[in-house]
Amino acid sequence: xxxxxxxxxFRVLKTGQSMxxxxxxxxxxxxxxxxxxxxxxxxxxxxxxxGEGTTAKxxxxxxxxxxxxxxxxxxLGLESAAPSQTSVYFCASSYYLLxxxxxKLFFGSGTxxxxx
Amino acid sequence: xxxVVQSPLSLVVHEGDTxxxxxxxxxxxxxxxxxxxQEKKAPTFxxxxxxxGIEKKSGRLSSILDKKELFSxxxxxxxxxxxxxxxxxxxxxxxxxxQLTFGSGTxxxxxP
Numbered sequence: 001x002x003x004x005x006x007x008x009x010f011r012v013l014k015t016g017q018s019m020x021x022x023x024x025x026x027x028x029x030x031x032x033x034x035x036x037x038x039x040x041x042x043x044x045x046x047x048x049x050x051g052e053g054t055t056a057k058x059x060x061x062x063x064x065x066x067x068x069x070x071x072x073x074x075x076l077g078l079e080s081a082a083p084s085q086t087s088v089y090f091c092a093s094s095y096y097l098l099x100x101x102x103x104k105l106f107f108g109s110g111t112x113x114x115x116x
Numbered sequence: 117x118x119x120v121v122q123s124p125l126s127l128v129v130h131e132g133d134t135x136x137x138x139x140x141x142x143x144x145x146x147x148x149x150x151x152x153x154q155e156k157k158a159p160t161f162x163x164x165x166x167x168x169g170i171e172k173k174s175g176r177l178s179s180i181l182d183k184k185e186l187f188s189x190x191x192x193x194x195x196x197x198x199x200x201x202x203x204x205x206x207x208x209x210x211x212x213x214x215q216l217t218f219g220s221g222t223x224x225x226x227x228p
Binding site: 004040041042043044045090104105107108109110 | 120125150157158159160161164204206216218219220221
């Protein structure tokens with residue numbers, strides 16, 4: 001059982017370049033999330049999805065776009081990378097327990113992105 | 117705006133010491149608080165706390181929630197070098213999926 005898989009694990013971009021990060025989960029989870037983690041800032045939510053074909057903005061969405069065309073995949077795009085987007089990016093997925101509204105996140109192993 | 121504050125930001129101890137990590141929160145429609153351990157890579161789940169006063173335990177780790185004073189503590193007894201990690205606290209609000217707010221974490225270093 002692979003869980004949550006992120007690709008690539010590392011990437012270096014020049015300012016203005018574009019790229020797409022891929023997140024895939026095999027747990028049939030409805031909810032998927034993209035976070036970024038910067039030193040001393042904890043995890044901040046970029047975008048999230050509550051099901052196939054739906055996406056919504058999180059805390060820090062500017063400069064990013066997402067798509068969830070298939071339930072198992074959640075893509076994060078940077079159209080024109082900026083040095084401020086240098087960060088570690090984590091994808092996560094979760095189930096939803098209807099009776100308690102509780103969720104536990106299952107995280108991918110992260111993508112280290114550097115924008116020069 | 118929801119807020120989760122962890123203290124201390126970093127902590128250095130020796131093997132065998134006991135440590136207490138703190139997490140305070142101001143969250144609208146609070147439902148639960150979660151603790152994660154993050155070593156080099158992805159955070160791994162430790163505890164989920166929903167009710168006040170009920171201690172959760174897993175080996176040398178334990179945690180408790182105080183919903184009146186809006187805080188939680190994570191205790192680690194007889195620390196080992198393998199406990200070195202960043203410990204993250206996060207709060208869940210009822211409502212939309214996006215309302216899970218993380219603290220900035222406590223960096224714990226356990227020296228041999």
